[in-house]
Amino acid sequence: MMINRSSAVSRLLPTLLAGVLMLTVAVGCLSSTPARWEPERKIPFSPDDRAIAYTHHDAVYVARTQGDKHRKVFAAEQGQLISTPHWAPGQRGFLFAVSAGARDQSSSNIGYEVYFWAAPEDIWTDDESSAKSDTVELPERWTPGPTKRLFRAEAMNAVQISADALFEWHPDGQQVIYLDTTAGHQSVRAFDRQYRASRIVSPISNRSLAFSISTDGKYLQVASRDSEATELWFGPLDDLISDWKRIEDRAGPKRVPREEIPIVSPDGEPAWLYDLRPQLAKWSPDSLWLAHMRSVDAEAEPSDDPEPVDVMLTPVDAPDEQRSISFPDDRLNDLHWAPGSARLGFLDGSDLLVIETSTGVQTDLAGALEVERFIGWSKPGDQLAYLLSTEYFDSTNTLLPTGHVVRWAPTDRHNLVVAKHDGTLPKSRFNMMNIEAAQWGNQSAKLSFWATYIPSVSLLPPGDPAAVLDLDKDSIRWYPTDLAEYAHVGHYYLLNGEAGQAIAQYSDALRRVSDTTDDEMPSLARNLHLWRGVAYRTTGDRMSADLDFTNVRENTIVEPEEAASDWDADLLRTLATDRDILSTMISMGYVPIATGYARELADTDSDVRRIQALCYLSLVYDSLGQHNAYTENIVEALLPALLTSPAMPTEGANEMLRWYLERLTDHKNIAQLEDAAKLRHGASLATLAQSNPDHRDGLLRGSSVFHRGAGDIAAETNTLRSIASQD
Amino acid sequence: MASEQECLHAVIMSVTYLHPGSVVLAAVLSIVLAGCATPTTKPDGTFDPEALWRSANHRHNAAVASIHELARLESDYKAIIRLTRDGELRGRAYLRLAELSNASGDDKATRKNLEQALHCGMAPADQRVALLELGFVLDQRLNDYAAARVAYQQLINEHPDSKEAALASLRLQYVTERSEAHDD
Numbered sequence: 001m002m003i004n005r006s007s008a009v010s011r012l013l014p015t016l017l018a019g020v021l022m023l024t025v026a027v028g029c030l031s032s033t034p035a036r037w038e039p040e041r042k043i044p045f046s047p048d049d050r051a052i053a054y055t056h057h058d059a060v061y062v063a064r065t066q067g068d069k070h071r072k073v074f075a076a077e078q079g080q081l082i083s084t085p086h087w088a089p090g091q092r093g094f095l096f097a098v099s100a101g102a103r104d105q106s107s108s109n110i111g112y113e114v115y116f117w118a119a120p121e122d123i124w125t126d127d128e129s130s131a132k133s134d135t136v137e138l139p140e141r142w143t144p145g146p147t148k149r150l151f152r153a154e155a156m157n158a159v160q161i162s163a164d165a166l167f168e169w170h171p172d173g174q175q176v177i178y179l180d181t182t183a184g185h186q187s188v189r190a191f192d193r194q195y196r197a198s199r200i201v202s203p204i205s206n207r208s209l210a211f212s213i214s215t216d217g218k219y220l221q222v223a224s225r226d227s228e229a230t231e232l233w234f235g236p237l238d239d240l241i242s243d244w245k246r247i248e249d250r251a252g253p254k255r256v257p258r259e260e261i262p263i264v265s266p267d268g269e270p271a272w273l274y275d276l277r278p279q280l281a282k283w284s285p286d287s288l289w290l291a292h293m294r295s296v297d298a299e300a301e302p303s304d305d306p307e308p309v310d311v312m313l314t315p316v317d318a319p320d321e322q323r324s325i326s327f328p329d330d331r332l333n334d335l336h337w338a339p340g341s342a343r344l345g346f347l348d349g350s351d352l353l354v355i356e357t358s359t360g361v362q363t364d365l366a367g368a369l370e371v372e373r374f375i376g377w378s379k380p381g382d383q384l385a386y387l388l389s390t391e392y393f394d395s396t397n398t399l400l401p402t403g404h405v406v407r408w409a410p411t412d413r414h415n416l417v418v419a420k421h422d423g424t425l426p427k428s429r430f431n432m433m434n435i436e437a438a439q440w441g442n443q444s445a446k447l448s449f450w451a452t453y454i455p456s457v458s459l460l461p462p463g464d465p466a467a468v469l470d471l472d473k474d475s476i477r478w479y480p481t482d483l484a485e486y487a488h489v490g491h492y493y494l495l496n497g498e499a500g501q502a503i504a505q506y507s508d509a510l511r512r513v514s515d516t517t518d519d520e521m522p523s524l525a526r527n528l529h530l531w532r533g534v535a536y537r538t539t540g541d542r543m544s545a546d547l548d549f550t551n552v553r554e555n556t557i558v559e560p561e562e563a564a565s566d567w568d569a570d571l572l573r574t575l576a577t578d579r580d581i582l583s584t585m586i587s588m589g590y591v592p593i594a595t596g597y598a599r600e601l602a603d604t605d606s607d608v609r610r611i612q613a614l615c616y617l618s619l620v621y622d623s624l625g626q627h628n629a630y631t632e633n634i635v636e637a638l639l640p641a642l643l644t645s646p647a648m649p650t651e652g653a654n655e656m657l658r659w660y661l662e663r664l665t666d667h668k669n670i671a672q673l674e675d676a677a678k679l680r681h682g683a684s685l686a687t688l689a690q691s692n693p694d695h696r697d698g699l700l701r702g703s704s705v706f707h708r709g710a711g712d713i714a715a716e717t718n719t720l721r722s723i724a725s726q727d
Numbered sequence: 728m729a730s731e732q733e734c735l736h737a738v739i740m741s742v743t744y745l746h747p748g749s750v751v752l753a754a755v756l757s758i759v760l761a762g763c764a765t766p767t768t769k770p771d772g773t774f775d776p777e778a779l780w781r782s783a784n785h786r787h788n789a790a791v792a793s794i795h796e797l798a799r800l801e802s803d804y805k806a807i808i809r810l811t812r813d814g815e816l817r818g819r820a821y822l823r824l825a826e827l828s829n830a831s832g833d834d835k836a837t838r839k840n841l842e843q844a845l846h847c848g849m850a851p852a853d854q855r856v857a858l859l860e861l862g863f864v865l866d867q868r869l870n871d872y873a874a875a876r877v878a879y880q881q882l883i884n885e886h887p888d889s890k891e892a893a894l895a896s897l898r899l900q901y902v903t904e905r906s907e908a909h910d911d
Contacts, residue, residue: 364874367842368835388846393809417846424881426846428814497812591810624809625802672798 035257037275040084040164041437043448043466046092049441051123052448053085053094054466056481060085060096062119063136063479065446065468070136070479073117074098074147081112084164089173093118095150099161108262109154109181112161114191115147135478135489135505151191151198153180156207157273159259165210165277171217177201177237179209184263188222190237201237203244207263210276214287219316221283221290223251223276230256230279232292234316245319251279252295252309253330281314284341289357290314291344293332294324306331313344313357325360336376338384338421345384347374352386352423365423372414375438378445381421383471385447387435388415391456398619399659401608401648402567402575406616408586408623411454416447418471430469430476432495432589445471453491457583465489483512483521487528490535494588499535506532526555534584538593553577566649575612582616595620602637608647614638618660627672634660635681639699643692657695661702670709679715682706686719697723801827818847822857829860834868855891858882862895862902872906 043054045065053062058076062085074096076082083097099112153166160166160179167178176191186209188202202211206224213220221234230251235244256274263271281292294310306329313323331349338345338354345354350370354363366386375385395409416430416438430451438449452464465488466479480486490505506528513525533548556573565572578601585594594616601613614637621630639660642653663669670678682703689699700723707716804827807820821844828836841861845854858878866875879895879902886892 363877367874368839369842369846391809393805415846424877425885427848428846589810589812624806625799626806627799627802672795674795 035255037159037163037165037257037259039162041450042084042164042439043437043450043468044085044087044094044439045441045446045448046087046094046119047090047442049444049446051092051119052466052468052479053087054448054479055082055084055096056466058082059481060117061139061479061481062094062123064123065470065477070139071123072139072481074115081158081161083112083161083166085117086167086169088116089169089171091173092121092124095167095169095176097161097164097166099155099158101158101161103262104154107154107181109156110158110161111152111154112166113152114150114167114176114178116150116193117147134476134501135480135486139481150176150193151178151196153178153189154182155179156181156186157259157261159273163275165275168211168213170213171215177211177213177220179211188220200239202233202235203239203241204233207261207271208274208276210280212277212280212283214283214316215285216287218287221281223280225274225276227272229295230274230276232279232281234281234290234319247281247290247314247319247322248292248294248312250295251276251281252293253278253332254295254307281312282335282337282344284337285339286341288316289337289341290316291335291337293330295330296326311344311346311355323360325355325362334374334376336374338377339379339381345374345376347371354423363423365419366417366426373438375447376440377421378440379443380445383418383445384421384423385416385418385429385438385440387438388417389413390415390432393623396619396623398615398622399656400575400579400615401611401642401645401652401656402562402572403652403655404579406457406579406583406619408457408619411456413454413456416449416469429471430467433492434464436464447471451492453488453495455583455587457587483509483516484524486512487524487531490531491588494531494535494538499538502535503532503539506535522555526552529555530580530584534581534588534590534593537585537597538590549577549581552580556580568647571608571647574609578609578612582613586616586620591620591624607641607645611638611641611645611648614641622663625672627669628674628677631664631669631673631677631681634664635684639685639688643688643695654695657698661698665702665705667709670705673709675710678706678710679712682710682712682715682719797827797831814848815850815853818844818849818853818857821847822849822853825857825860829864834864837864838869851886855882855886855889858885859891859895862898866898866902866905872902875902876906 043052045052049065051062051064053060053073055061058080059072060074060082061071062073063070074082076098079101081099081101085094085096087094093116095114095116097112097114099110101110103109104111155161155166165179167176169175170177170190174193176193178189178191179186180189185205185207187200187205188209188211189198190201191198202220202222204222204224206226208225210223211220218236219234220237221232224231224233229249231246232248232251233244233246256276256278258272258274260270261273279292281290283290290313292312292314294312296308296310309327309330309332310324311327311332313325315321327348329349331347333347335344335346337343342358343354343356345352345365347353350372351364352366352371352374354365355361365384366388369388371386372389373387375387377384389410390413391410393410395407397405397407399405412434413432414435415428416435417426418429419426434452434454436450436452438447440447447469449467449469450464451467465481465485468477468479470476476492478489478492480489487506487509490502490509493499493501493505510525510528510532513521513528529548529551533545533552536542536545536548553573556576558569558572558576562572582594582598585591585597598613598616598620602610602617605613614633617633618630618638621627621633639657642648642656645653673681685699685703685706689696689703692699700719704716704719704723707719801824804820804824808817811817811820821840825837825840825844828840838861841857841864844857845861849857858881862875862878862882865871865878876899879899882889882895883892883899
């Protein structure tokens with residue numbers, strides 16, 4: 001037996017052991033650090049739901065929800081910030097804000113300008129019959145019609161622009177309500193498009209401010225905060241304090257996003273700009289009610305522990321007659337009124353609740369299932385939607401010959417569920433991808449959202465194409481803005497078992513990649529061959545799969561630190577390819593395909609490729625709780641291969657042996673085995689110990705654990721004695 | 728078959744009849760034999776530690792094996808749920824998990840498994856079974872009468888002509904009664 005002893009590998013091993021080949025997303029973890037302002041990612045529908053507009057990668061896009069028209073309307077210059085577009089009520093155009101992002105030297109504020117863009121008619125005249133597939137064409141390099149600058153204002157901080165916290169349309173479609181900053185305070189103003197004039201529409205001003213306008217446009221609500229609690233006010237659009245009513249002096253939740261601003265506070269403490277929008281009351285659809293959260297103990301510091309809150313219902317025509325409903329903790333999110341204003345839905349932690357406003361009766365809409373987001377009711381009111389997490393399983397690891405640790409763990413993938421308005425007849429309508437910024441259309445049963453594939457085993461390049469789900473037509477349309485996103489649409493099909501569609505998408509992306517000269521295309525092309533090869537494999541077309549996998553191998557780049565080791569470069573390239581193929585198969589949910597492929601590798605190779613394949617089998621068996629197969633694979637196949645491999649470096653082999661023996665002999669594994677299996681594996685480890693003197697003690701100790709687990713005191717005693725006598 | 732006391736009564740009456748003068752004898756016999764005729768507790772296995780031990784010992788290994796088999800079964804159903812794209816198969820796996828958690832007395836897990844099953848798009852027959860069982864668990868085990876009513880009503884609304892719906896209608900009456908009694 002030859003073992004390749006390499007000091008270079010021993011230096012490399014700690015580094016490689018630290019390299020985890022997986023993107024782990026901690027789901028639902030609480031942090032004691034304050035929340036930061038987040039960029040807004042909504043994909044708003046036009047008033048008639050026939051188009052969408054969105055901001056992505058520093059550009060504004062517009063597209064039909066049917067047909068193939070997809071256009072870039074505005075591209076930011078270097079350093080510019082853009083807000084989310086806002087469709088004008090009843091019109092075919094939208095607003096968006098642009099800022100250079102720099103502070104004005106005299107005012108210390110961030111200037112921003114609001115533009116209006118009238119969409120061209122062909123956005124609306126194009127029809128579905130021209131669409132060739134579920135994926136719209138990449139945006140045309142199109143010179144848009146001129147945008148019209150409406151007004152300029154100043155923000156306290158640049159985050160307000162990307163977070164889209166500065167302006168809203170008035171329902172009349174002629175006025176724009178917005179925040180302006182003067183002398184360190186924000187105020188609410190209205191710009192009239194007809195008269196091109198601006199006026200103050202609220203007597204409330206403060207450093208941190210947020211507002212919302214009632215559905216009928218008659219009232220404005222303002223959240224105001226300096227440093228302590230948040231106050232809520234509402235009144236008509238004027239600046240007379242006598243017309244306004246304060247309905248809350250300690251709005252909840254207590255914890256809201258904040259950003260430090262360069263203002264010198266009198267007490268010398270940092271000055272914060274708070275995002276008060278989570279604390280704003282929600283207007284009922286008929287504008288007759290406001291619903292908000294009241295923090296019961298306003299004096300206590302925000303913490304991660306649940307705090308009691310009250311949900312306050314305020315009748316607009318009689319604000320002194322507020323009603324309250326108590327809750328034991330403040331994890332209330334995603335408040336939505338049902339059409340008709342008789343019911344208020346929200347998340348209490350992960351429970352989806354509905355309150356009848358007239359009686360206060362609460363109903364749990366999703367039972368014991370843990371809801372991550374409540375998207376609300378459709379405008380017609382006959383359906384509601386929410387997100388569940390798709391994956392609940394324990395993470396498992398495997399250690400590869402190259403020192404990489406591969407982990408298979410749950411990630412933040414969602415199941416988009418649509419149910420009847422009362423929560424009955426829930427049905428999954430979109431699955432297996434991370435969904436962000438989901439919202440209903442303005443009239444129809446359409447949902448827009450960002451869909452991201454988050455791998456559970458291997459790293460993939462980022463990409464999250466926009467999508468519109470039409471529930472009535474049971475169809476989905478994708479809106480990729482570049483080739484990488486175009487390729488990622490294929491992941492949706494592969495994840496959902498539609499290999500043919502996936503192959504078509506990946507193939508089309510490959511053709512487009514070959515036509516470009518972008519530096520990043522070779523990497524994307526390699527990955528496209530990987531994904532398409534996996535898709536071919538799932539259809540049984542091994543020849544096409546192998547062609548793609550060969551291409552992957554030829555275009556795999558060995559990392560410099562790996563190339564400096566004593567491993568053969570071709571072997572490293574092959575191992576990396578095998579790793580990516582197996583990881584992708586598992587991550588895409590084709591576990592039987594992955595285990596079949598791993599077995600083929602193990603059968604056709606006799607050395608390190610075989611060992612790596614057996615490591616992947618151990619990962620799968622461990623993750624699926626197949627303890628017998630897991631133990632059999634390690635004791636009878638992996639360890640013997642490891643101990644007889646001529647190519648395995650000594651240090652690496654020692655580390656793997658220690659690693660796998662530790663997990664084999666864990667009581668949770670031993671307890672799941674039949675006694676006969678324990679005895680057999682104990683004997684196998686003892687036999688291995690005899691032929692591997694360098695690892696005798698470790699193997700015999702492992703053997704003794706199996707004997708003990710089987711209750712064979714005599715065998716355990718003999719094994720331990722033989723270790724002691726040798727010592 | 729006549730009880731021992733009835734036979735005894737017959738003997739005493741016969742003696743009295745045959746020997747009218749032996750009323751006193753009959754009376755004494757009645758008293759003595761009545762005491763003897765009172766049913767005595769036979770020595771049976773339920774209260775005998777040695778017998779209990781023998782019985783338990785006989786069943787012990789099978790029980791340990793069953794516990795291991797239960798863990799393997801749960802693993803297999805969870806693996807099916809993770810591996811399949813077939814909603815019906817996933818739903819059936821959740822139903823089986825619900826049976827297992829029900830058997831082990833974990834009512835909350837039973838509820839969760841049944842609700843997960845209902846989200847999978849199962850065949851109508853499995854849907855009916857799941858809704859009926861869910862209503863029962865909510866009502867009888869978790870005392871969540873409002874949710875139980877919702878589950879039974881959903882079954883009635885969606886599968887009105889089924890036998891499960893007929894049963895749900897009957898149960899619904901008792902849920903209301905239990906709910907009102909609970910409030911009282």
